[in-house]
Structures are given as C-alpha cells and as structure tokens.
Amino acid sequence: MPVPRTTVTAVAVVLLALGAPAVTAPGAAAAGPAVSAARVMSAPATVTVTGEGSAVAKPDIAVVGAGVEVTAKTTQAALNAQNEAAAALLKAVRAQGIADGDIRTENVSLSPVYDYQDGESTLRGYRAAQSFSIKVREVAATGALIAAVTEATGDAGRIDSVVFDLEDRRPLQARARKAAYRDAHAKATQYAELGGHRLGRLVSLSEGGTGYALPVPPVAGDAPGAGIGAVPLAPGEIRATASVTAVYALD
Template identity: 85%
Template sequence: MPVPRTTGTAVAVILLALGVPAVAASGAAAASLAVPAARVTSAPATVTVTGEGSAVAEPDIAVVGAGVEATAKTARAALNARNQAAAALLKAVRAQGIAARDIRTENVSLSPVYDYQDGESTPKDYRAAQSFSIKVREVATTGALSTAVTEATGDAGRISSVVFDLDDRRPLQARARKAAYRDAHAKTAQYARLGGHRLGRLVSLSEGGTGYVLPMPPVSGDVPGAGIGVAPLAPGEIRATAWVTAVYALG
C-alpha cells in the first residue's frame, strides 16, 4: 500500500515522541526544504584596442616586362620578323646570366592593322608581338639587362615595366604582424595604467588586414626599347603593414 507523505509538523511530533527537541526537528525540516541561493557574477573588465605595424626592406629581385613587336604587309612576314626579334631578345637575356626558370612568355599575338577610309576598313598590315616576364635576381644588374635587350632587338624591342619586389614576402609580412601585436600590447598596457588596473591575459586577437606597398616602377607602359635601357633605376624600398584587434582582461 502507498506510504503516506510526512509533513514538517508531523516529523516534529514524531521526533518529540522519540525525545528529540522540537527545535532540531524544525531545523531539519527547514534544511530539507531549503533552496540554494543563485550566485550572481559580473563579467571581467576588458580593454579592446587596434594595433598597427609596418616593416620595410630593400628589394632583392626585379621583374622586367620586355617584348618585341613587328609590323609587315603579310602575316607571314610579321611572324618571321617577330620570331627573329624574340630569339635575339632571349639570347641577350640568357647572356646576362638569367636562368631559364626566370624567363616566362606572357603573351603571343598576331593581328591585322586596318586602314579606315570612307567608312570602310580594310587590312593594311599585320602586327605580331610577343611579351616576356624576366626575373632579375641581382637587382643591380637590372639596368644592364634592359640595355642588352634594347641593343639586341633594336626598334622591335619593348620595355613595358620594371617592378622591384621580394622573392619571398613572408618574412617581411611576419615582421609587420609582430610590430602590430606590440603596438596593441603597448596601448592596452597604457589604458590599464590610466584606469588603475593591472593588465591581465590576452582574451582574443584577430587580424584586421595586411598591406604590401611596392616601389613605383620607373618604367611603365608600352615603350619602345631604344634608349630605355641606359636610364638609371631606383629600387626604393618595400613596405608591409598589418592591423590587429586585441582584447585583454583587466585585473
């Protein structure tokens, strides 16, 4: 049969009958019915800052955009002239000590040149072109390479660009990130002192972005080769930047 439930008063009566004080009985009943109080905690104080850092380095490579272009009355003649000029360009580049892995064909083209008269267009000539990307691993020899290309190709030669860069950008970018982190840490330490706190642990860190600034190229556009190679070149410096957002706890 079901066991009847015992109330707090009934427990007190039973305990009195057994010689247990009623105060103890009521205390036991109260303990059995007590509910633990909720603990209220506040979120720890934090400070959030944005850190910015940069690092610079001298270029260790140059990427030269060079090519040849020839125009003739027939497509075959234009192709032959282009191929001859391209072979001369490659020979001159290799004579400068440029490895085959650092020479890449970027574009090869053949197109008609139209003559427009009385609203009609008719093919007049054919233009054949070929462009190359040449990586120069000795920056100081960039000018000599440009000179060699223009002398070997004559009026058919083109120097389209010279861009100074780093063969491996990662170490410079890592230095910029380190500078950004240090900037964020210094700012949080200052804010902690100003607020009368102790700087605690790093709660979170996120990268807001990175940047990479190359020197302005001294040569750009489709420029005929004659005379360009002897121009003095200024490599300048390369700058990498980074931004981070850091959250620190305050003690």
C-alpha cells in the same frame, strides 16, 4: 476538524502571486537570480584594442616585362620578323646571366592592322608580338638588362614594366605582424593604467588584415648602382602592413 498543513512551497507561490517577497526555507538552495548576479559580479574587466604595424625592406629581385612587336604586309612576314626579334631578345637576356628558368613567355599574338578613312577600312598588314617576364636576381643589374634588350631588338623592342619585389615575402610580413602586436599591447597597457588597473592576460587575438606595397618605378631618373650605360632605376622600398585586434583582462 483538523486544519490542513500548508507547505513552504505553496506559501511561496501565494506570496509571489501577491507581489510579496518569497520566503526561503532553512537549508534551501539559493534562488536563480542571486546566482546570476554573483556571476555578473565576478566577470573580469577587459580592454579591447586594435594594433597596427608595418615593416620595410629593400627588394632583392626585379621582374621586367619586355617583348617585341613588328608589323609586316603578310602574316608570314610578320611572324618571321617577330621570331627574329624575339630570338635577339632572348640571346641578350641570357648574355646578362639570366637563367632559362627565370624567363617566361607571357603572350604571343598575331592580328590584322587596318587603316580607317571616310568610314572604310583598308587592310594595312599584320602585327605579330610576343611578351616575356624576366626575373632579375641582382637588382643592380636591372638597368643593364633593359639596355641590352632594347639594343638587341631595336625598334621592335618593348619594355612594358619593371616591378621590384622580394623572393620570399614571409619574413617581412612576420615583422609587420610583430609590430602590430606590440602596438596593441602598448595601447592596452596605457588604457589599463588610465583606468587604475594592471594589464592582465591576453584573452583573444585576431588578425584584421595585411597589406603589401610594391614600388613600381618609371624607367627613367638618376639612380646610383644601375651600371654604366644602363637605364637608371630607383628600386625604392617594399612595405608590409598588418593589423590585429586584441582583448586583455584587467587586474
């Protein structure tokens, strides 16, 4: 009786079932695990670093929060007094060379005022107020503007805030990003040298975050450049920050 022929594939299946190494026929393709191992061996080494950077600049504008507030017996009397004080404020601001486009009304309010005693409330009058945001494009003139507003409005005048800023923040933020990138590159270069490699190409780069710190000075102090008879101010510096995560190949 003729003996049936056994194919190489059938033999391989039997050997694998018995736990023995499979035999590859001449000319057959390499097994999958060998290909995977080759790919792992050829994967390039990389280094991942985080870079941080910052940049500072002197402010080129100031935003002043100013307003008026008055109290009177009747609503009409309160409104009349508030309107008069607000008109005086605007006149003083325009006299300092501030354009109408840089003056904005932020809030107008009228509310009753009560006195409280022994658990009872008594209407004392009405409070009328109006607040403005004023952009000063010459930082050194900010103190003179504040002095002019307070002189024109008297007891009704209010200075709520002074914030120094940049008209365009983008160039400063770009400098911070550049500093963060350079920091990441320097760190990656150092790690490559410590590991006996040379730094290769940039594989990926992602921004971790940015920041922007504004100086908010008190309306007081001894600062040069504010002007004679003006409120002295210290503009300080504006700081932008950035962080990046970079992945480099190692040669």
